Amino acid sequence: MPETLLEVEDLHTVFATKDGNVKAVDGVSFHLDAGETLGIVGESGCGKSVTALSVMRLQRPGKIVSGKVMFKGRDLTKISEGEMRDVRGQEIAMIFQDPMTSLNPVFRTGWQVGEPLRLHRGVDSVRALAGAVTMLGRVGIPSPAERAKNYPHQFSGGMRQRAMIAMGLTTTPQVLIADEPTTALDVTIQAQILDVLRSVNREFGTATILITHNLGVVAGMCERTMVMYAGKVVESGPTADVFAHPKHPYTWSLLRSIPRLDAERHEPLKPIEGLPPNLIELPKGCAFHPRCPFKIERCSRDTPVLNRIGETQMAACWVTQAGTELKERA
């Protein structure tokens, strides 16, 4: 049994808006084992980013109203801001979607990449810079000693994302949270960054949470996958099982709606009808039921909870929990 590093239990994060409360994260539970890669997939607004931000306690202006984030015996929602800063600096690192705005334009890249070492390890500037240069080299930046002297605007998008990864890794954290790390990048650059993340996971054993809307990225990167819809986890399990026989109609429909590069024949796509839900006025019962091709009467009445289905998977669905298989209707 691998050691569980991070355990999130029934997390609720709420944003107060003038139209009402938005339950961005609505009872999310999951765990992350040492050294594994967990994918969190879902569309915009499903709560995947807010889940990650809540783990880091960066969810403001949102508010964590209940739930636990257990990391090495401590509940991160309870510790002081000072302690949390140390966790962010050395134990859980996070990289963001937009590498253009994540670096400070007025400091040299090497100085910024070495910052966690100076702030959290008390290393002097000379040695911090040396550490930064080493790490920039490890993430594949050519002539790192030279490039460390550059300002962020002298870096391309892919290089900035590498620099962000390097910054996160200088203090060898146990967990790396990557929030849509390749969404702003071109596919050939995406392939480079995913390769860096793979090698980081292999060489440093860093457990990774990869948040993305791209099912292809998850398929190639993650051992386990968790699918979110309207603030809730609707399905989770080993990636191979979730893709081969999804247990939630949302996952099932999503997989069939995307065009595949390796498709042999041209067949019309099978879209998910309707629109993503309004988070202020969620439908009663299961949030996906208005768009669900399998819905039964109960779905519009009771909210399903995440339950084990089969050997390895979990899903929050009345239909599959009742033993029905998700199959094409004739």
Next chain:
Amino acid sequence: MPDTARAQLTRAWTATEPLLAVHDLKMWFPITSGIMQRTVAHVHAVDGVDLEIMKGETLGLVGESGCGKSTLGRTVMRLYDPTAGTIRFKGEDITNLRGEALRSKRREMAMIFQDPYASLDPRQTVGDIVGEPIDIHGLAKGKERQDRIYDLLNVVGMNPQFADRYPHEFSGGQRQRIGIARALAVEPTFIVCDEPISALDVSIQAQIINLLERLQSKFDLTYLFIAHDLSVVKHISNRIAVMYLGKIMETAPGQQLYRRPRHPYTGSLLSAIPIPDPLIERARERVILQGDVASPVNPPSGCRFRTRCPRARPHCAEEEPPLESFGSQHLAACFYPLD
């Protein structure tokens, strides 16, 4: 394009004339400097492109950001004045058309934009947005105009009663439908779709792709479909053109391009695209390209891809490879093509 390849293309396509034929098209943008705004250099956004699109066909145009694919789309629409080259639409040279002549040509062409938020005027009602092209071209008035707007909204799967509402009341997918209705208002034969689904949620993308396909067969439309997502482009297109730094690197029917890419850039682009299947995805061999795209201000000599190409040899820097034929409808510009 060398004469041999050109001759071969025309031979294969003599059944009908191409609807759109672009020859050696260049679109350079000046870079100015100083208080005199002196031109110091040019961005070679489109730098010598040859393309032909047949009636009823969908040509997919793929490439990474900054490769010039959107500029190419806008230039063939004559939203820019091309720096050099020719654009022929239904056999007529429209490269230098101006004023009324250009406007009447534009009745036959329309464009769908990437951002459904920025491309609709927030102060116009949906009906007025869709009706504007009808007014500009004087196609209908009064009740007839109204009926036409309702029809258009119906056709794109929107409730005609939404005509009195404003864009902010709609989601991204619905706005894109409004944008499509506007494009159809002039009853065009040719539509440039510039990343029409990239800004939409994954679950909405398929709805819009299917709508575009349905409209194509219903109205016999010809599409230039511009996107960076090769899976989507392969799904919707008959042929695909791969662009890199202002040049077409390879053109081929989708399945052929996927099975047997000849240009090393196409090969690495294909291998970089993740396939949503863990078993296939983990078994794939990847060609991970080194470095970034070179600058379009000073494109590399010879082949533009040589700075990142795993197969580049000294010759690639000296001479620019022409597009050569690799079988029916398959062209690639490479001295050392993939097998």
